[in-house]
Amino acid sequence: MALALGHEDLNDHVELRHDPMLAVLAGKLKARRHKKCAALAGKSALNRLELSRPQPSRYHKISHDAAAIEALFVDLFLGALAAPPEEIVLDLDTTDDPLHGNQEGRFFHDYYGNYYYLPLSGSLGQDHN
Structure with missing residues (x-):
């Protein structure tokens, strides 16, 4: 959930582990x-x-099932729809967002000669043809 909310840095979880809304989303409101x-x-x-x-293993005692994690996202998505669509179209785009400071996560865009954020956004649509 924290990743979906834009908290990709594990250091964020020092505070986020006490966040009551994230606890509700995870189904673990009480310790x-x-x-x-x-x-x-x-x-x-x-x-x-x-x-x-x-x-x-001896040194890595926490494991995961990658296929189950991938299937979970698909199952949650399809469960939110009234009926599964015949076709799903994912549109992924980046947006050049110019910066005027020394913000973390910036990159230099040589074509424009400036620093930018380059967020990736996605939208979902169904082909109506």
Whole structure:
């Protein structure tokens, strides 16, 4: 959820693990172990998951099922529709957003000779032909 909200840096989760709205979205509003424990995973646990392997080992005990994660997004999307469409069209575009400072995440666009953000946006449509 945090990634979908634009918090790609694991350091953000130091604070986000205490966010009640993210806890509601994750279905974990209450912490299970201790009263002072946050309900959501912090940067260390998320880092272990990010660096995990499909099969647990002695040093990588957290594992994941990549196919199940990919299928989850498709299932959630299709579950939100009244009926599955015959065709889905994904339109992915970038937008050159000029900057006037030294913001993190900027890049130099040589053609325009300026610094820009280059956010990727997507839209979903169905072919009505």
